[in-house]
Amino acid sequence: DIQMTQSPSSLSASVGDRVTITCRASQSISTYLNWYQQKPGKAPKLLIYAASSLQSGVPSRFSGSGSGTDFTLTITSLQPEDFATYYCQQSYRTPRTFGPGTKVDIK
């Protein structure tokens, strides 16, 4: 299985801050990397697919980059509704695997 790691596991930030979350795969996955946002009691929501493509309807303050084994999710100006847990997921091969998540909370 392809193992996914994320850093940090949690972070505290303020509204307006720039936030960066890193995801690393245990082997090269090209750009088969997707990012999700999950709020408590809700299903995950797709933000970014194929490493850098913004899902329809997702605000442009979210962006993704990377290829191979190292990827980044950036939120350029954190908004109140962005406090949530973020997961990366590889779709290079099955079994699909997710990172352990990064919780973004209010400083």
Place this chain on the structure above:
Amino acid sequence: QVQLQESGPGLVKPSETLSLTCTVSGGSISNYYWSWIRQPAGKGLEWIGRIYTSGTTNYNPSLESRVTMSVDTSKNQFSLKLSSVTAADTAVYYCARDHIMSGYFDYWGQGTLVTVSS
């Protein structure tokens, strides 16, 4: 707008079989992969497996011996069976659409909590 809705018992006894169905509305179930994903309380996401509308399946090796998925295109539904459950199978179970080319999950059900307890 595609919508997914999980249904099934919220309580299953140990050693029995967990059975869930996902109903897809607002679009056809055909020509997509459909996945099941679970999340124990306070933990991360685990992919269980997927089924294509032809019936082709891929399962997570960690669960493969206990998992069976099926699809009913006439009802726009797909289903999950997980046998010999234990408390470790207690989780919120999600169904999701699996993009056939890129493998991302673009539509999700709201999730259903399944508790394994006697």
